[in-house]
Amino acid sequence: MDFFEVVNPRVPELNKNEHLLFDYVVKNLNIIKNKSIREVSDECYVSTTTFLRFVRKIGFSGYSEFTTVIKYTLLNQNLEEKRSPFVVSQKDYKEEYLKNINESVRVIDAKKLAEVANYLAHQPIIYLFAKGMNKQLMHYIKYLFTTAGFLVVFPEDQPLRRVVQKQIRAQDIVFILTYQGKDDEWVQLMQHLKNSPSPLIVSLTGADNNVVQNMSDINFYVFTDELFLNKMEITSHISMIAIMELILYQYLDSADEETYHLVFK
Template sequence: MDFFEVVNPHVSELTKNEHLLFDYVVKNLNEIKNKSIREVADDCFVSTTTFLRFVRKIGFSGYSEFTTVIKYTILNQKKEEKVSPFVVSQKDYREEYLKNINESVRVIDKNSLITVGAYLKKKPIIYLFAKGMNKQLMQYAKYLFVAAGFLVVFPEDQSMRAVVQKQIKSDDLVFILTYQGKDEEWIRLMQRLKNTAHPLLVSITGADNNVVQNMSDINFYMFTDELFLNKMEITSHVSMLAILELILYQYLDNAEEGEYHLVFK
C-alpha cells in the first residue's frame, strides 16, 4: 500500500488548515515514520485529537496504519527500479505507441482545453515546472509560447524554482509536467500556491489517479508504456508534447483576426 495512493482521493476534501497539515506530512515523511502521534501533533501545533481526525480524513483507520504505510512507501521508493517487461516486436510496439498517442489526444476534455485557451487570452505570465526528461519538453513548450508572444519563466533547477515560486501571482498560469504525479516538490509547490496566490494550476500527468492530478485546477492525462533501459527511464512522453501543442493551437484558434501571421503549408 502506497501513502500517496491512499490519500489521493481525499486531498480535494481537505480544509485550508488540513492542507497545512498535509503539507507538513509530505515534507517530513522520513521523520514522522518514527514519531508518536503526540510528537507529530506538537510539531504541527495541534492537539492529538485534531491530528488523528486528519489522519482518518485522508484515508487511514488510525495513526498506526498511517505510520506503517509511510514506512512501506519510503522503503518501496528506495528499492531498485524494476526492469520493464518490454518484450514485444517492433511492429507491435509501433502499434501500441500510436495507440497511446491517439488515445491521449482523443480523451482530452474539450471544455478544459477551451478554459485554458480563454485564460491565455488574458496574456498571463506562464510558469513552467518540470524535471528530468520532461525538461526537454518544457524547453520546446517555452519556445512555442514565447513565439506566440507570452512572457515565459522556466526555472530549471531546484534553487531557482524556490525563488521563482514566490513571484507567482493570482493571474498567472502554471504548467506542471509529471508522469507519476506524486513528486513531493510539486505537491509542496502546488500546496503553497493554492494557499497563497492561487494562479491557474494546469498539470499533465499519467492517466493513473495521482496527487498532482487531484490538486490541479485543470488536469490533462496521457497514456504511455513505462520503459527502462539500463535502469534509466526512457518512457515516451511525446503525448505530453501533443497536449501542450493543442493547448496553444486552441488559443491561436480563438485569437483576433490579424493578431498572428499563422501559415499552414
C-alpha cells in the same frame, strides 16, 4: 477486451456531467474494480440509475461487464509492465505507441482545453515546472509559447524554483509536467500556490490517480508505457507534447486574426 478500446469511440458523445464521471473512472480504475455500483455512485454523487446509464453509454451492457473489463485491462497492464517492451515484435510496439498517443488526444476534454485557451487570452505569465526528461520537453514548450508572444519562465533547478514560486501572481498560469504525479516538491509548490491568491494550475500527468492530478485546477492525463534503459527512463513524452501543442493551437484559433499571421501548408 480492453477498457479503453471500448470507451474511446464513445468519449466525444459524452456531455459535461458524463465527462466528469469518465474522468473519475479513468483516475480510479484500481479502486472501482472491487466496488459495487452503489458505492461508486455515492462517491460520484449520482444515483445508481444515472451511473448505470453512463456505463451503458460508454459501451458496456451493464455494471458487471464494466468491472470485469476493468479488471481484465488492469491485469494485462500489470503483465505488460513485467515484460520488456522489446520482447514484443516491432510491429506490436509501434501499434502500442500509436495507440497511446491516439488515446491521450482522444480523451481530452474540449471544455478544459477551451478554458485554458481563454485564460491564455489574458496574456498571463506562463510558469513551467518539470524535472528529469520533462525538462527537455519544457525547452520546446517554452520555445512554442515564447514564439506566440508570451512571457515564459522556466526555472530548471530547485533553488531557482523556490525563488520563482514567490513571484507567481493570481493572474498567471502554472504548468506542471510529471508522469507519476507524486513528487513532493510539486505537492509543496501547489500547496504554497493555493495558500495565496492562486494562479491557474494545469498539470499533465499519467492517467492513474495521483496527488498532483487531484490538486490541479485542470488536469490532462496521458497514456504511455514506461520504459527504462540501464535504469534510466526513456519513456515516450510525445503525448505530453501533443497536449501542450493543442493548448497553444486552441488559443491561436480563438485569437484575433490581426494578432498572429498563421500559415498552414
